[in-house]
Amino acid sequence: MSRRALIAGLLLLAAAPVRAQVQVTSLAAPDAFSTPGRETGLPAELWRGTPIETARAVLPVLATRPMSPAAAAFARRVLATGAAGPEGSVGDPALAGARASALMALGDVVAAAKILERQPGLERNAELAKATAEGALLAGHNDRACAIAESLSAGREAVYWLRLRAFCQAEAGELGPAQLTFDLAQTQARDATYGRLMAAKLAAAAAGAASLRHGLDYALSKSLNLDLTAAKPAPAVASALSGEAPVEPIFDVSGIDAALGGLGTSLREGPPPPGGVSALIAAAAEADVKTRARLQGAALLVAALVPELSGADRTRLAGFATPEGKGPVGRGLALEAAGVGRRMGEAALLALWTCADAGPGGPALGDRVRIVHALAQAGLMADARMFALEGLAGLK
Numbered sequence: 001m002s003r004r005a006l007i008a009g010l011l012l013l014a015a016a017p018v019r020a021q022v023q024v025t026s027l028a029a030p031d032a033f034s035t036p037g038r039e040t041g042l043p044a045e046l047w048r049g050t051p052i053e054t055a056r057a058v059l060p061v062l063a064t065r066p067m068s069p070a071a072a073a074f075a076r077r078v079l080a081t082g083a084a085g086p087e088g089s090v091g092d093p094a095l096a097g098a099r100a101s102a103l104m105a106l107g108d109v110v111a112a113a114k115i116l117e118r119q120p121g122l123e124r125n126a127e128l129a130k131a132t133a134e135g136a137l138l139a140g141h142n143d144r145a146c147a148i149a150e151s152l153s154a155g156r157e158a159v160y161w162l163r164l165r166a167f168c169q170a171e172a173g174e175l176g177p178a179q180l181t182f183d184l185a186q187t188q189a190r191d192a193t194y195g196r197l198m199a200a201k202l203a204a205a206a207a208g209a210a211s212l213r214h215g216l217d218y219a220l221s222k223s224l225n226l227d228l229t230a231a232k233p234a235p236a237v238a239s240a241l242s243g244e245a246p247v248e249p250i251f252d253v254s255g256i257d258a259a260l261g262g263l264g265t266s267l268r269e270g271p272p273p274p275g276g277v278s279a280l281i282a283a284a285a286e287a288d289v290k291t292r293a294r295l296q297g298a299a300l301l302v303a304a305l306v307p308e309l310s311g312a313d314r315t316r317l318a319g320f321a322t323p324e325g326k327g328p329v330g331r332g333l334a335l336e337a338a339g340v341g342r343r344m345g346e347a348a349l350l351a352l353w354t355c356a357d358a359g360p361g362g363p364a365l366g367d368r369v370r371i372v373h374a375l376a377q378a379g380l381m382a383d384a385r386m387f388a389l390e391g392l393a394g395l396k
Contacts, residue, residue: 030090030091030096030118030119030120031084031085031089031090031091031092032055032085032089032092032093032095032096032099033047033081033082033083033084033085033086033089033096033099034082034083034084034085035082035096035114035115035118035119036080036081036082036114036115037079037080037081037082037103037108037110037111037112037114037115038080038108038110038111038114038245040077040078040080040081041077042077042078042081042083042344043083043344044083044084045083045084045344046078046081046083046344046345047083047084047085047086047089047344047345048343048344048345049341049343049345049346050086050343050345050346050349051086051346052085052086052087052088052089052092052095054086054346054349054350055085055086055089055095055345055349056095056098057353058349058350058352058353058356059079059095059098059099059101059102059349060098060101060102061353061356062075062079062102062105062106062352062356063098063101063102063104063105064105065356065357065359066359066360067106067352067355067356067358067359067360067362068355068358068359068360068361068362068363068390069249069251069390070249070251070362070386070387070389070390071351071352071355071356071362071363071387072106072107072235072246073246073248073249073386074348074351074352074383074386074387075102075106075352075355076103076106076107076108076111076246077383078345078348078349078352079099079102079103079106079108079111080103080108080111086345093119093120093121093122093124093125093127093128094125094127094128096115096116096119096128097119097125097127097128097129097130097131097132098127098131099115100112100115100116100119100128100131100132100135101127101130101131101134103115104131104134104135104138104236104239105234105235105236106235106246107235107236107238107239107246108239108245108246109135109138109139109236109239109240110239110245112131112135113135113139116128116131116132116135119132122148122151123148123151123152123153123154124153124154125154125155126152126154126155126156126158126161127155129148129149129152129155130160130161132148133145133148133149133164133215134214134215134216134236135215136148136215137215137216137218137219138215138218138236138237138239138240139240140219140222142168142171142219142223145164145168145215145219146164146165146167146168146171146172149161149164149165149168150165150168159185159188159189160216162181162182162184162185162188163182163185163191163194163198163216164216165181166178166179166181166182166185166198167198167201167216167219167220167223169181170198170201170202171223175202178202179202182198182199182202193211193213193217194216194217194220196208197211197217197220197221197224198220200224201220201223201224207221207224207226209226209227209230209231210224210226210227210228210230210231211231212228212231212232212233212234212237212238213234213237214234214236214237215236215237215240217237218233218237218240228241249386249390251386251389251390251392251393252393253265253267253389253392253393255393256294256298256392256393256395259291259294259295259298260280260298260392261276261279263276263277263280263302264298264389264392264393267302267305267385267388267389267392268385268389270385271305271306271381271385272302272305272306274306276302277299277302277303277306277309277313278310278312278313280295280298280299280302280303281299281303281309281313281316281317282316283295283299284296284298284299284316284320285316285319285320293321293322294395294396296320296321296322297322297365297391297395298392298395299317299320300317300320300322300365300369301365301368301369301372301388301391301392302388302392303317304369304370304372304373304376304384304388305372305373305376305381305384305385305388307376307377322365322366322369323365323366324366325354325363325364325365325366325367325368325369325370326357326358326363326364326366326367327354327357327363327364327367327370331350331353331354332367332370334346334350335347335350335351335354335370335371335374336370336373336374338350338374338378339373339374339375339376339377339378340377341378342377342378342379343378344378344379344380347374347375347377347378347380348375348378348380348383350374351371351374351375351387354367354371355371362390362391362394365391368387368388368390368391369391371384371387372384372387372388372391375387
C-alpha cells in the first residue's frame with residue numbers, strides 16, 4: 001500500500017466517529033405535565049393510570065371556579081408537579097395551556113410561567129397562547145402578549161383575542177382599528193367592565209375604578225393610571241403584584257379541639273392514633289342532641305383517614321345520621337375506585353372537580369368525607385389531612 005493510500009485510510013477512520021456524532025436524533029414531543037412548575041414532593045408516578053379524559057374535563061373547570069383554601073392549595077400542588085402525564089398527553093398543547101391557566105387562576109403565577117416557557121407551538125393553539133398571553137400581561141410584558149395575539153393562526157376570532165387586539169392597537173396609537181375591533185368584541189360578547197375601560201382608553205376619558213379580574217384588566221387599568229390598590233385582585237393578579245407564592249392555609253381547630261381532646265391539632269403532624277379515633281367514634285355515638293351532629297361529623301372526617309377500622313367502630317359509624325353529599329353518584333364511585341387503585345392523579349382530579357362545583361365554601365360534609373378517604377387510600381395522606389382539618393374547622 002502506498003504512503004498516500006495509507007494516509008487516506010487513516011483519515012477515513014478518524015472521520016467516522018465524527019460523522020456518527022452529528023447524526024440528528026428526533027426528540028419526543030413534551031407531554032402536558034412533565035415540565036415542573038416547582039418542587040412539590042409528589043412522586044413521578046403521580047398520573048399513572050389517570051384517564052386523559054378526566055384531565056381534559058377537570059382542568060378547564062379549575063381555571064374558572066373558586067374553591068376552598070384546602071382545595072386551592074391541593075390543586076396548586078398537584079398541577080405544579082413535574083411528572084409523566086396520563087397516556088395521550090404527549091403533544092397536547094391545549095392541555096398544557098389548561099394546566100397553566102388553572103395554576104394562574106389559583107394564584108401560582110410563577111409555576112405557570114415555568115411551565116409555559118418550555119411549551120412549543122404557541123401560534124397554533126389558542127388555549128396555550130391565551131395562557132401565555134395572560135402570563136405576559138401579568139408580568140407587565142404587554143409587547144409579548146400583543147405579539148402572541150398577532151401571530152396566532154388558530155382560534156384568533158375568539159372574543160378574548162379581539163379584546164386583546166383592541167388593547168394592543170390602542171397601545172400602538174391605532175385608534176381607528178382599535179375602535180372597530182373593540183366594537184366587534186362587544187358585539188360578540190358584551191363585557192361591561194372591559195367596555196368601560198377600553199372606551200376610556202379610546203376616548204382619553206374618565207375610566208372609573210380599576211379592575212383586576214385577570215391579566216388584560218390589569219394591563220388596561222395600569223395603562224390608564226388607575227389606582228390599583230382600590231380594586232380587589234383575583235388570585236392571579238394578587239400573585240403578580242406581590243411577586244410571592246400563595247400562602248398555604250392554616251386551619252384553626254381550637255374550637256372543636258376541646259371536645260376532641262386535641263385530636264384535631266394532632267392531625268397537623270400526622271395520622272390520628274387509632275385509639276383516639278375509636279374513642280371519638282364511641283363518644284359521637286353516645287352524644288346528646290346538642291353535640292351529636294358536630295361530633296359525628298368530626299368522627300367521620302377523622303375515621304376517613306384510618307386504613308382499617310374495627311368492627312365495633314364500623315357498626316357505630318353506620319348508625320350515624322350524617323346525610324350524603326351533593327356530588328354526583330357516578331363521580332363518587334369513580335373517586336372511590338381511584339382511591340382503592342392508588343391512582344393519585346385521578347383521585348386528585350375527581351376530588352377537585354367536586355370542590356370546584358361546591359365553590360369557595362368547600363364541599364358538603366358527606367362529599368368531604370369521601371374525598372378524605374379516597375385521598376388517604378390513594379397515598380395522598382398529607383392532603384387528606386388538610387381536607388379533614390378544613391372540615392373540622394368548619395363544623396358548628
